[in-house]
Amino acid sequence: MAVGSAVEKLNMPVTAAKGVGPARAAAFSRVGVTTVGDLLRYYPRAYQNREHVRTLAEIRGSINAGGTGRSEPVSSVLAVASEPMSRMIRRGMTITKIRLFDETGTCEATFFNQPYVRDNFRTGAQFRIWGRFELEKSRLTINSPVWEPYVEGGDLLPIVPVYPLTRGLTQKAVAQSVAAAISMTGGGGEYLPEEVLSRLSLPTHSYAVRNIHFPESVEALGAAKDRLSFDELLLTSLSLSVSGGRRNELSKTVVPKTDTAPFTGAIPFTLTASQKRAIAEIGADLSGGKVMNRILVGDVGSGKTVVAAAAAYFTMKAGYSVALMAPTEILATQHFSDLSALFDRLGYKCFLLTGSTGAAKRREISAAIADGSVPVLLIGTHALISPDVTFSRLGLAIIDEQHRFGVMQRAALAEKTEGVHTLVMSATPIPRTLSLIAYGNLDVSRLDELPSGRQPVDTFAVDESYRKRLNAFIEKQVGEGHQVYVVCPAVEESPVPEKGDDPLEMADISLFDLIGPDPELPMKSAVEYSERLKNELKNCRVSFVHGRMKPAEKDAVMTAFARGEIDVLVSTTVIEVGVNVPNATLMIVENAERFGLSQLHQLRGRVGRGPAKSYFVMVSDSKGEKAKDRIETLKRSRDGYKIAEADLRQRGPGDILSENSVVRQHGQSTLSLIRALSDSAITDKVTECVTRILGDDPTLEKPENEKLRDRVLAMAKRSSGTVN
Numbered sequence: 001m002a003v004g005s006a007v008e009k010l011n012m013p014v015t016a017a018k019g020v021g022p023a024r025a026a027a028f029s030r031v032g033v034t035t036v037g038d039l040l041r042y043y044p045r046a047y048q049n050r051e052h053v054r055t056l057a058e059i060r061g062s063i064n065a066g067g068t069g070r071s072e073p074v075s076s077v078l079a080v081a082s083e084p085m086s087r088m089i090r091r092g093m094t095i096t097k098i099r100l101f102d103e104t105g106t107c108e109a110t111f112f113n114q115p116y117v118r119d120n121f122r123t124g125a126q127f128r129i130w131g132r133f134e135l136e137k138s139r140l141t142i143n144s145p146v147w148e149p150y151v152e153g154g155d156l157l158p159i160v161p162v163y164p165l166t167r168g169l170t171q172k173a174v175a176q177s178v179a180a181a182i183s184m185t186g187g188g189g190e191y192l193p194e195e196v197l198s199r200l201s202l203p204t205h206s207y208a209v210r211n212i213h214f215p216e217s218v219e220a221l222g223a224a225k226d227r228l229s230f231d232e233l234l235l236t237s238l239s240l241s242v243s244g245g246r247r248n249e250l251s252k253t254v255v256p257k258t259d260t261a262p263f264t265g266a267i268p269f270t271l272t273a274s275q276k277r278a279i280a281e282i283g284a285d286l287s288g289g290k291v292m293n294r295i296l297v298g299d300v301g302s303g304k305t306v307v308a309a310a311a312a313y314f315t316m317k318a319g320y321s322v323a324l325m326a327p328t329e330i331l332a333t334q335h336f337s338d339l340s341a342l343f344d345r346l347g348y349k350c351f352l353l354t355g356s357t358g359a360a361k362r363r364e365i366s367a368a369i370a371d372g373s374v375p376v377l378l379i380g381t382h383a384l385i386s387p388d389v390t391f392s393r394l395g396l397a398i399i400d401e402q403h404r405f406g407v408m409q410r411a412a413l414a415e416k417t418e419g420v421h422t423l424v425m426s427a428t429p430i431p432r433t434l435s436l437i438a439y440g441n442l443d444v445s446r447l448d449e450l451p452s453g454r455q456p457v458d459t460f461a462v463d464e465s466y467r468k469r470l471n472a473f474i475e476k477q478v479g480e481g482h483q484v485y486v487v488c489p490a491v492e493e494s495p496v497p498e499k500g501d502d503p504l505e506m507a508d509i510s511l512f513d514l515i516g517p518d519p520e521l522p523m524k525s526a527v528e529y530s531e532r533l534k535n536e537l538k539n540c541r542v543s544f545v546h547g548r549m550k551p552a553e554k555d556a557v558m559t560a561f562a563r564g565e566i567d568v569l570v571s572t573t574v575i576e577v578g579v580n581v582p583n584a585t586l587m588i589v590e591n592a593e594r595f596g597l598s599q600l601h602q603l604r605g606r607v608g609r610g611p612a613k614s615y616f617v618m619v620s621d622s623k624g625e626k627a628k629d630r631i632e633t634l635k636r637s638r639d640g641y642k643i644a645e646a647d648l649r650q651r652g653p654g655d656i657l658s659e660n661s662v663v664r665q666h667g668q669s670t671l672s673l674i675r676a677l678s679d680s681a682i683t684d685k686v687t688e689c690v691t692r693i694l695g696d697d698p699t700l701e702k703p704e705n706e707k708l709r710d711r712v713l714a715m716a717k718r719s720s721g722t723v724n
Contacts, residue, residue: 009185010037010714018180027168028177037714039181040188040209042174043228044161047215048146050075050130051158057104059133060140071133077150078102079126084118100129107133107140109147117147126150159215178213191707200685203227226682233686235715238693238700238708252419253395255286255318263313266345267306269451275303278445279310282423285443286314286396292421298447299640300605301454304425307447308398309339311423316348316375320395324379329354329551330558331400334580336379343377353380353389356552366390399424427602456638457608461592461618461631470588470617471536478540478567482585482612486533486570487603489594490525524590530570537568544570573599582610592618593627600634601643 009016015025017036028034033042053075054062063071078100086096096111098121109129111117121127131145148156163174187206190197197204203211208227215221260279264271271279278296285292298304312322324339326332332354340350351365357380368376372392378384397420424442462470474484530544543566545557554574561569562581573595587607589595595603600618608614618631633646693705700709 010035010040010188012036014039014177017177017184020177020180023168024173024177027166030166030168031164036181036185037188039178040185042163042178043212045164046162047221048073048130048160048162049158049218050128050146050156050160051217053077053128055104056102056107056133056140060105060135063133063135069135073130073132075128075130076102076133077126078107078129080121080123081106083123084121086115086118100127105140107142109145110141110143112144114144120147120149128156157214158217159221161213175213182210182213189707191711193704196689200230200689202230202685205231229682230685233682234689235712237686237690238712239715251289251291251421253286253315253318253320253421254289255283255314255320255395255421257283257287258314258317260310262346263310266342271306272303272447272449272451274298274447274449275307275451278307278447281443281445282307282311283314286311286421291419292396292423293442294423294445295442296423296425296445296447298425298427299450300427300602301450301609302447302640303451304427304447305335305338305400307445308400308423308425309342311396312339312343312377312398313346313348315396315421316343316377318395319375320393321369321372321375321391322377322396322398323384323391323394324377324398324400325384326379326381326400328558329356329381329555330562332379332381333559334562335400339377339379348375348377350377350379353378353383355381355383357383369394394420396421396423398422427605455608455611455613457604457614457616459604459616459618459635461620461635463619463621466619470619471533473615473617474568474586474588475537475539477586478537480612481583483561483564483566483581483583484540484568485584485587485603485606486529486568487587487589488524488526488529488570488572489591490523490572523594526570526572529590533568533570540567541565542568542570545574546572547574573603580609581606583612585610585612585614586617587615588617588619590619592620592631593622593624595630597630597633597643597646598640600630601640604634 012035013025014020014028014034014036015022017039020028025034028039028042031042033039056076056078059071059074059076062074063069079102081099081101084096084098086094088094092113094113094115096115096117098109098111098117100107100109126149127147128150129142129145129147131142133140133142135141146160150156161171161175163169163171163178165171165174187209190205192202192205196202203223205227208224208231211220211224212228215224260283282292282294282296285294296304296307298307308324312324315322324332324335326335332352336350336352340352343350349368351368353362353365357365365378366388368374369378369389369391375393375395383389399422474486477484526544526546530542533540534542543557543560545554547554549557557566557569560566561584564583584607587603589600589603592600604616607616618634620627620631622628633643637643637646693700693708696702697705700712
């Protein structure tokens with residue numbers, strides 16, 4: 001298939017795949033699948049391994065040996081012994097029982113509200129049955145099994161994919177649509193030279209796509225994961241380096257080296273060694289003659305803002321204005337409150353520009369930045385990238401919480417004036433092993449120590465038996481004049497599936513050895529739980545905030561909390577970053593097993609910001625070893641970089657890189673292959689490949705890299721995104 005035709009087919013609407021009509025296309029759009037290429041990238045969450053068939057005698061023996069009364073998910077080829085029997089046991093509930101057998105024994109299968117199975121299970125017919133068998137008073141039974149007609153030598157999938165679903169999609173519909181997309185495109189075509197595949201021992205791209213969806217074997221699935229993980233990391237790294245790199249661009253904004261004494265004299269504390277080092281690195285960039293493109297990475301509370309303020313001071317001292325963009329109005333207002341007093345002491349004017357800024361103030365700001373004769377610091381939200389915001393002399397663009405903006409939004413601010421220096425900030429400590437992938441086009445400054453005087457937050461893990469004591473502790477904190485966060489993993493209640501209803505419950509192969517937290521533990525939701533706390537905490541003012549609220553609504557609640565008008569704020573992880581309420585001394589995280597280590601650490605950073613003693617409490621009834629290990633790690637360590645390294649080992653980098661964590665809002669269920677970054681063999685291959693390719697062809701202009709360049713540009717376009 002020609003490269004052009006492969007790319008064209010990948011970009012065709014999803015309805016081009018056989019069997020995908022308007023209704024199914026609308027359902028796919030709800031999970032971000034709009035093109036044929038998106039279908040190929042809609043990877044399963046997990047798999048059911050039906051490859052190894054067991055006799056009923058073997059299954060009975062394994063149950064007895066295990067001592068649990070229940071088998072692991074297993075396949076068995078069974079015949080129907082007699083006609084199925086159906087009866088209604090209560091209004092709205094019909095059960096159908098079928099007697100099955102093989103040469104070693106018999107069992108009884110029960111189906112709930114599926115009377116239609118009677119038409120399929122004819123006496124003597126054979127089926128491959130898959131599920132969890134149980135022993136009930138020495139009788140072998142199975143509830144709601146997966147069944148497929150069996151013919152000796154027939155073509156049944158050995159390993160069956162389990163896809164993330166939404167309203168309007170079924171497992172069968174997704175599998176059929178993906179199979180049609182593979183048939184239509186051949187898997188999307190190869191873009192790596194044969195020499196690279198051979199040298200790095202990689203399977204072809206088409207083989208990987210077929211086997212990530214419909215594996216021929218466990219080994220084939222492993223090879224597919226390795227290849228597609230390699231692809232995603234390679235393309236991500238190259239897209240950052242090729243389309244985003246500005247390392248060698250000359251700057252017209254040269255900021256002479258500046259004496260830091262006036263700045264350090266204006267701040268009421270002593271800089272840490274890492275802050276001084278980062279300020280020196282930024283100062284060298286600003287005076288070096290090339291455009292600065294640097295990221296400032298620091299743990300929660302490490303003092304990134306004062307380093308950014310120093311960069312702004314150097315730039316304004318040289319006569320250039322500075323723009324600082326934050327993802328939310330409350331965070332922009334917070335920065336303005338902190339920095340306007342500092343820069344007033346230094347003799348410079350600050351302005352705040354957000355979506356709610358009035359027309360008169362907006363005209364005043366526009367006039368000040370367009371004049372350019374006096375440098376100013378303009379702090380704001382994405383309102384800063386509006387077309388009517390025009391700088392005469394913009395020297396530095398600072399982006400806070402950079403992962404909350406799309407690539408194009410970050411670039412739009414830097415492009416307000418030619419040759420602008422850029423400093424982006426992130427509160428997510430990234431292990432050094434991920435720097436190539438995460439920050440491929442950026443120089444990195446790290447803040448790896450906390451300012452003196454910041455109190456450690458006492459960290460505890462409890463279960464539901466502590467509920468009354470927790471509520472009493474909340475009331476004690478509020479009674480002493482403090483405030484409390486309660487974090488829930490969901491916005492609204494999500495019902496727990498009945499046993500056998502959720503194919504993920506019985507999945508025995510995860511895409512990345514992570515099926516998820518205990519599926520039988522119900523998730524607390526911000527909306528319902530806030531109502532419960534209002535009833536239980538009669539003397540506390542309780543409110544809630546979550547990501548589905550309109551920005552103005554969220555900002556209003558957060559502002560009220562910051563002003564002390566709310567005692568207990570029940571929230572989803574929308575408060576994970578950027579919120580500074582020094583009076584908040586307690587955070588309780590419900591369903592802590594559903595959060596990653598780095599995310600829990602980020603949440604812990606929301607308390608302990610004032611002079612009072614602060615506490616972080618994780619509530620979980622999970623018996624899972626991985627969840628308990630995460631919680632214990634957080635209790636032991638306060639070092640964000642060590643926690644990030646542990647998170648990388650335990651979960652892969654999805655949570656660290658703000659991809660898709662285990663915590664999901666309702667209806668959100670994708671899982672990125674980038675989690676496989678925890679495999680050092682793959683990252684080593686990517687590093688070697690990137691070094692070779694860019695060393696020989698930095699802009700991917702050579703003919704042999706044409707296919708690769710097409711893929712890199714396509715990924716850059718998909719990643720341009722919007723504010724999360």
